[in-house]
Every structure is written in C-alpha cells, then in structure tokens.
Amino acid sequence: MPAHGPDPTHPTEPTEPTGPRAVEPLGPDSLTWRWFGDWRGLLLAPWAGSMQNMHPELGAGVAEHSRFFEERWERLFRSLYPIGGVVYDGPLAARTAREVRGYHASISGVDGRGRPYHALNPDTFYWAHATFFMLTVQVAERFGGGLTEAQRHTLFDEHVRWYALYGLSMKPVPRSWEEFQRYWDHMCADVLEDNRPARDVLNMRRISRPPLLRWLPSPLWALVRVPMVRLMLWMTIGMYPQAVRERLGLRWTPLDERLLRMLGRLVHHAWRCVPERRRFHPRARAGWDRERGRPAKGPVETPARNLPPEGRRGLRQHYVPES
Template identity: 30%
Template sequence: MQTTYDPELVIPEDVRVKEFTGDNSLSRKDLCQHPIPAGSLVWKYWGRLDVMYFGSGVLGPIAGAWPQMGRATAGSVLFSGDSSFGARAKIYKIRRQRSREYIYGSVYDAPEDAKKYGLKTRNMHKSVKGALQEGTFHALNAETFYFAHVTFFYYHLIIMIEQLYFGGSMPRAMKEQIFEESKEWYSIWGVDDSPQPDTYDDFERYLENIEHNHLVNSQVTQVMLDQFLERRLAPRWWPPVMKKFVWPWLVGRRQVVVSSYPPHVRELFNLEWTPEDEEILRRFMDMHRRCYAVLERLLPLKFFYLPIAVRGFEREGIDPRNITLESAQQALRENRARRAPRENTPIDETNGMLASS
C-alpha cells in the first residue's frame, strides 16, 4: 500500500482547486458554544460501536476527497516517515485515543468539558496549513472546517443510521433533526459558521454542489478505499468458524461503505457497484438488523456503545433506547429555550478554560 506522497501529486494534476485559506477561528468575544442536549439523536447514535465500525470507512475517503484535507492528511505522520507495521499501529492508536477523547468528548462529556474539548480540537488544527497548487490552505478555513464537520454528522452519522437501521430509507424528519443538532455541535468547535446552511433543504443543495464541483479522487482517498475496491474471499488459512462468523462482517463492511456513496461519487472514486453487490448488501443488512434486534434485548449498553458514551448516559440518567424523534425534538427545543445570554467571561483559547479559573 502506498503510504508516502509527492505533495504536488496528491491532488490530480488536471484538477483546478479553489483556494480556501485563512484561520477562521472565532475570537473569545465571539465564541457562542452550545453543547448538544443529552436526549438528542446525535447522542443516541454517535457513540454506537456499529456506527463507528462502518462509518469510519466512509468518513476517511470522503474527507480525503476535499482537496485541502487530502493535502493536509498526505503530509501527516500517517503518510510519512516510518511506514513499518509497528510504527503505523502506534500512530493509529494515538490518533484513535485522541479522537475518542476530543471528538466524542465534545458530545458526551458534561457541557463545560464538552466546550473545552471543542476548543482543543480546533486549536490542534491551527498549525495545519501549507501550499496547494498556486495557493495556500488552512485547516481552520471556515469552508474546509465545515465540510470536515459534514463528514461527521452526515456521512458518518446520517448515512450510517439510514443504512443500518432504516433499510436505506430514513424518515426525512430524522435527517432534519440531526441537521439541527449538528448546528449545536458545530458551535462547540469555535469556528466561523458562515458556510453552514440554514435549513436541511439548503444543506442538500450545498452537498449536491460540493459532491459535483469540489471533491476530487485524491491519492489519500485512493489509499483509504484500497480495501474496498473489490470483494475478496476469506483467507484460505482461516479456520471454518472464522469464515462463517467473522468474514461476513468484513465483507459486509465493504458493501456498506461502497453503497453509502451516491452514484456520482462512486464514479469519481472508481468504485464498482453491481446488482450482485446490491443483493449481498441486502442480505447483510437483514442479518445485521435481526442480530442486533435480539442482542439489544439481552445485553447492557456497554456492548453497543463506547465507554465515554455509556458514562454520559449514566451521568444524565438516560437510556438511549428510549430516545425518539419526538423526544429529541423536545430536548432541542428546551435546550435552546434555556440558553442564557452569551457569557462575557473570556475564554482561554489555548485550553478552553475560563480565563479566571
């Protein structure tokens, strides 16, 4: 697998990239962070292990297709330096731990801690910048950072929920609700929200434009999709029990990931999708839903959620299985109604702490 790049070739030479540069972090006086309410649909689904397992395969390639993120990722330690298995495993472990602490902490930790993790996440991207074609890029440019947020709440969350729990047809009201909750989530990062659409209808138009006119098939995307390019048979040396009970989940992940992209994005990424793929996906989804329907009646939350999510539910006294669209809508309405006027207490942007603490 390719793991190092010529920075000039990460983005296809025949593609002209629009320049998105400049640090659009909000100043202390402009910060207006609104933690996501505990009874939200984001809380219900974001920390689920199955959503994370399948969604991570969708998120990486689509993020790498945004030219600025692809260029930044290609220059990271994941794609440079020591490419040995041990070194790369160590890097992935560190990044995974940080993601679970910062990204998931911005959702499931207590409100004040969630705000701190939001600013920490933003601040660790301040040095991510560089040259891209004839211009420059910055990770905290508002357009780039908002699309990074889109990869979370849309590609990783809405698309995965629709695939795993609604047979590819989620009620539109749920999508609209998650979109509204995503506004609270984005406020946590402390970055200018001017690219954020007002309504879900506006968001769909925004996404249509992005997918057709801004995404590219970068080398980073190609590397991340390598494992999904074709269906593979189980290794011959695997024992029969693993072939029967483990391999279907690996094959299923490939089907779920590839089917999650709309046809025009699959074409951009050179991903094949056939009627046979569709049938394999249908059978796997039926198996997944039947399996989880039984297990969720028998096992506690810790078997389905990340520990940080379980701790959040326990702290708030909420069972995510009882969260519905209607209760999530009510939770968001109440959360917005309770908002106090913006606090005047300065925030230390270095670590997200109140300046007086």
C-alpha cells in the same frame, strides 16, 4: 466554496463562543446521542475517512502532516474520544471542542498544485464535520432501522449546534436540511477529488489486526483479512453517493444495493441482542452514565495503547491526555 483557505502563514484563530454565540451542548434527549457514539459507526470508518480526504485542502493536510497510515487503528480509536466528547461531554463539551480545534491550528501548507490550505479554513473544517453528520445519518438509515423525514431535520438542526461549539465561522453551514442536501450533492459532484490520501484509506490489503482481534494468531488473521477487507470495501462503495463512485471509477449494481440493504437489516436486528451499554463507545457511555446519575470522574480518555509514537506526543496536532 473558495479555491483555497486563509494565508497559511498567517492563520486566523477563531474567537471563543461567548455571549450571544454561546451554544447549549447536545444532551441525552437528542437523536445525535442515540446514533453518533454507536459502535456500528466503525462500519463506516473507511467511508468517512475517504470522503474527508477527497476534499482538496483536507487531503493535502493529511498527505503532509498525518501519520495515519502508519498507525491506522491507533489513530482511529484515539480520535473517537475527543470527537465524541464534543457530543457527549455535556458541560465540558465546549472545552473539548476548543481542544479539537486546537489540534488543527498548526496544519497548513501548500499542496502539490500550488494551492494553499489550512485545516481551520471554515469551509474545510465544516466538510469534515459534515461527514460526521452524514455518518450519523448513514448509521441510522443503513444499520439502525431507518429515519423519518422529521428525524433527518432534527439531526440536521442538532449537527448545527454541535458544529457551533468549535467557535468557527458559521458561514459554510447550510440553513436547512434541504439546503444541506444541495451542499452535499455539490461537494460530491464538483469539489471532491480522486487523490492519493483517499485511495490510501481504501487500500486495506495489508491492514493490521484490529484491537478486537488482537488475540487472533497471525496465520489465521492472514486468512480472515482478505474477506473482511473485501466486505468493508464493498460496504464503503455502497454508501458512497453515485457522484463519488463515478469520480473513483467504482461500480455498484441494483443487486449490490439489495444485498447491502439486507445486510443492514440483519445488523439492525442482531444489534438488539447487544446490551445497551456495550453498544456505545466509552466516551459516549460515560456521557450516558453521567446523565443517568452513575458515578463518573469525568470524560473517559483513550488508553495508552492508542497514543501516538513517543517522539510525536509533544506535537500540537496530537491528542495526548494527561496521565
């Protein structure tokens, strides 16, 4: 991976995926549809956010341009809509991918060590995508009953199609599942950094109530928050690769691993009691409804409660659907 991306003062916009590069979006026959929009992915939110932010360029962009830590839940829940749409929007997936790419076009600068960065540097953008792919794998492996080796290969092939919709260079993309594993190990051992944006993701001591628990009185939330945060951090540490745990100075024992596997099996079996439509994020649910012939007006957009602060809604990096 290069030490830095394109000249941030002259970012290069990628070309549209037309002609030979046109890509068929993923559909309901894909394994990615089965796993990516599943609500169990929220269990990996701190894992995905910290893994992304440990990338030097991505972390620098977050540190300088993002207000994630001032509106943590809102930012998380609104991002799920367009990112999920690249998987579940069917004939509109390529348009959604261009919109997501566009949110990153103005994110550039120079980090504290003098290294230029740009969010559309293909190496940087692909790393974020790679974490979403591995989140899908982790949901299936840890909380969904497991994957066969053939299914891992299938998910890899599908993540390549998914990434191609963005229209960026495919040069950083490994050519096989085996090559991806070497790429992943290299990134975790040799590229990722222990930095402030990653640590901030893991700092949930004063996290506000999640939307699901907004009805909970504040004093009761103050009591529930402590064990909840400890559980989330413990699960996050368990899902890190060992090289990342070592980089962050975190401890994980064989007993921890056994307990996490037991918890994963419990979640897997309990999830079967949840009605199928309720297992999926609204954007994913809309995709399933469309494919099953249920009436739909189009992709479901985030509700107003998740929008950025009024004064920032005109910025290019924010997803703000038309009302």
